[in-house]
Amino acid sequence: MTRPAKRITSTDVARVAGVSQTTVSFVLNDKPGHSIPEATRLRVLEVARQLDYRPHASARALAAGRSDIVLLSLPDLPMGGAITRFVEEMAAALADHGLTLVTHLAGARGRPLADVCATVNALAVIGLTSFDDDTAQALYRAGADVVLPTRFSHSAAGLPVGRLQAGHLIARGHRRIGYALPAHPGLREMAADRLEGVVAACADAGLEPPVAVGTSLEVDAAAAAVAQWAGNSVTGVCAFNDETALAVLAGLREQGLSAPGDLAVVGVDDIPVARLAAPPLTTVSFDLRHAARGRAEVIMAALAGREPGLVHREEWRLIRRASA
Amino acid sequence: MTRPAKRITSTDVARVAGVSQTTVSFVLNDKPGHSIPEATRLRVLEVARQLDYRPHASARALAAGRSDIVLLSLPDLPMGGAITRFVEEMAAALADHGLTLVTHLAGARGRPLADVCATVNALAVIGLTSFDDDTAQALYRAGADVVLPTRFSHSAAGLPVGRLQAGHLIARGHRRIGYALPAHPGLREMAADRLEGVVAACADAGLEPPVAVGTSLEVDAAAAAVAQWAGNSVTGVCAFNDETALAVLAGLREQGLSAPGDLAVVGVDDIPVARLAAPPLTTVSFDLRHAARGRAEVIMAALAGREPGLVHREEWRLIRRASA
DNA sequence: CATGGTAAGTAATGCGCATTACCCAGATCG
DNA sequence: CGATCTGGGTAATGCGCATTACTTACCATG
Incomplete structure (x- = not known):
């Protein structure tokens, strides 16, 4: 585990390739407007590869005035x-x-x-x-x-999510929709977007606006939310995300109820454990990559x-x- | 929303404070071996604060030869x-x-x-x-x-985890222990450590080594694993982590069985959804912070x-x- | 043949900082 | 009284790179 070997700099590359550091810089950055013959280009590139040269980010940032x-x-x-x-x-x-x-x-x-x-x-x-x-x-x-x-x-993107969730419930015959809001304040802005989509879907279907209830990831809180929905004859709930949806599922269980019979539940994200839930969670996903x-x-x-x-x-x- | 405003450099601070850039550097880095009178120190510090000076990481890294x-x-x-x-x-x-x-x-x-x-x-x-x-x-x-x-x-840390999991099962009367290995190869090394802890606990209790079975986070795979444990008359399983444990739970459900009656399950991590599972997951946690x-x-x-x-x-x- | 143009480069500069080498006034000492 | 030390600084240097300004050799063209 020795650690000798100084860093290899662009000057090293230049020396070995028999050109100036400037040229190395031009070649490596593919600087336009400077004509470098293919032969030189290749030579520099080859030497850089052989020497295993890696530009020093700090130096580059300092010189260029901008980091990456x-x-x-x-x-x-x-x-x-x-x-x-x-x-x-x-x-x-x-x-x-x-x-x-x-x-x-x-x-x-x-x-x-x-x-x-x-x-x-x-x-x-x-x-x-x-x-x-x-x-x-x-x-x-x-x-x-x-x-x-x-x-x-993005605002433009929150809506479709809510619409998709609500749309599914509405298509399955649910006439009174609930919404499970996350407890964490940092999530509120995102949640508002999605809720808006649900509101829109309900409006489109001529339904009353959704019954939005906040819940943490604790069983008790979720059970309370479930009770509230039950009191409002809600039969289907859109949850802010899968974790919240799993909480709702747990809340149902706590109340001796179950999904989708007593309350249908739709999440968002399709996290790995969503399919492992009881019952497996219907959810909205998208291609994160x-x-x-x-x-x-x-x-x-x-x-x-x-x-x-x-x-x-x-x-x-x-x-x-x-x-x- | 525009506001050009050049960066404030240590030289700026020096100028305003009426000292040299060197002095600023010494003060800000608390350089030992250089006696700076308290008055100067404070003045520099104050000016730096007022000017909202922040050292430029790249420059510092370049000069010092080491980044942070x-x-x-x-x-x-x-x-x-x-x-x-x-x-x-x-x-x-x-x-x-x-x-x-x-x-x-x-x-x-x-x-x-x-x-x-x-x-x-x-x-x-x-x-x-x-x-x-x-x-x-x-x-x-x-x-x-x-x-x-x-x-x-760390190796030193993987063992206690496994021991804790297995210890609990053994204390509850389980005589044949299973282990749920994660499918992902990247997790194997970590899993090996923990499994070792389980092996040790079994040995200590005079039990046979655990029946280790791999499973992905798919219900089918987990169900197959459950079947394997059942075939080996395993009554309690330590899972690599909570997600794997949740998979086992789902596998049980798939087979018409349940925890802890048919198979006791212990996870690791106490992720947020662990308490939301059916049944709520017994698990091993530690203070991550x-x-x-x-x-x-x-x-x-x-x-x-x-x-x-x-x-x-x-x-x-x-x-x-x-x-x- | 002088003029300009281009291709192929290079020398020099400076980014913002840490660090090293130096400098100077006054106190201390022999 | 000159030599030495020391507290309180400063000037200068260079990290590794991108960039700008410049150079040289080699054309082509009128």
Whole structure:
């Protein structure tokens, strides 16, 4: 386990390839407007490969005045399976564009976002929910080029989810719909979007608006929510996400009831344990990889100053299982 | 929402404070061996605060030859709730020491670890499972100062978990124990540790070794596993983690059986949905924040070239619910 | 043949910081 | 009284790279 071997720099590559460091830089960055003959190009590339050269990110960032770091601010909330996967996919998608995703947990313990942004010299800062103006200002001042309120579930996207959930219930004959709101405040904004979709679906079907009830992931809280729905003759519930839906299922059980007979339940996300529930959870899922890639593209576009171009349509689909 | 505003550099601070940039650097880094009168110190500090100065990470890294980045390599596996939380806690703990945790997903899509390590100029690289020698070498060569096989579940720690699980079952009178191994290869190393603990507990109690069976998170696979245990007259099963345990529960249901009557089930992690399962899952949990802080300390120690000092004992505890 | 153009490069510069080497006024000492 | 030390600083340097300004050799063209 020795550790000798100094770092290999672009100057090393230059020396071995018999060119100047400038040329190496041009070749490696594919600088346009500078004609480098193919032979030289290849030679440099080959030497770089042989020497196992990797540009030094800090130096590059310092010289170029911009890093390749995209900072993702995550609310300090119980991250469910879906968000986690989304983050992973985002990281992979951005990596394909040469960007590095680093996540920052908001919340009491951490340093302020603008602080982190400045210290890592982030190129862009994105979040799951929109930043208020003050925060955005602070981030720009902290050196961010792009600050995107790139919500995981953009307003445009929250609605279809709710519609899909409610639509399924309505199609199955339910006339009084409930909605299970998450207890965590950080999730509220996202939940509001989805709830709106449910409201819309109910309106379209000529039904009364859904009975929205909040519940934590505790059995008691869920049982109370179930009681409330029962009191309002609700027969089908759309839950904010799968975890909330599982809580509802547990609440039903607690009350000696069951899904879908007493109350049909539809979740969102299709987390791995959704299919393992009793009964297996009917839920709405979408291709996280696809979505992450879409988001990454929006970011790239913003960085390039372009308009996002065609954003891939996110395809949500209902996964029918036993709970509804 | 525009506001250009150049970055504030240490030179700016120096100018305003009427000292040299060198002095600012000394003050801000608390450089020992250089006597700076309190008055100057305070003045610099105050100006830095007023100007909202934040050192530029890249510049600092370049100048100092070392970044403040700790790279965490995560296997490309379905990260359950527990690992995610662990990562969050790690990040927070390291941030308290001025370090930044960035995670890298191993796996086909991503760039090789050593590559990432070199480009971000990571100070340390850590992982959940041990790195083999070649990889470690490559990482050192890529510039890492410290490479820790800092396993989430260190060999020393995997055993107690298994022991705790098995101990509970044995105490409840089970004489033939099963073990549910996760299907994902990336989890195998961790699982082996825990299984070993179960083996030890069985041996201690004079029982035969556990019947280890692999299962994915699909109901069918779990049902098959359940059948296998039934065929071996196993009455209690320790699962690798809660998700696997939930699969076993679903497998039981599929077979028309139930826990704990037909088969007692014990998980690990106490993920949020564990208490929502049918029946609520008995599981082993531990204080992730505590553990993360402990790990962070080990890293800090290694960076300082010190021995880890006293590592906080990780306290696992059994959470008794209905499934076992 | 002078002029300009282009292809193929290189030297020099500076990003923001940490660090090293140095500097100077006054106190202490031999 | 000159030499030495020391507290309180500063100037200069360089990390590894991207970028800008410049150079040289080799054409083509009027």
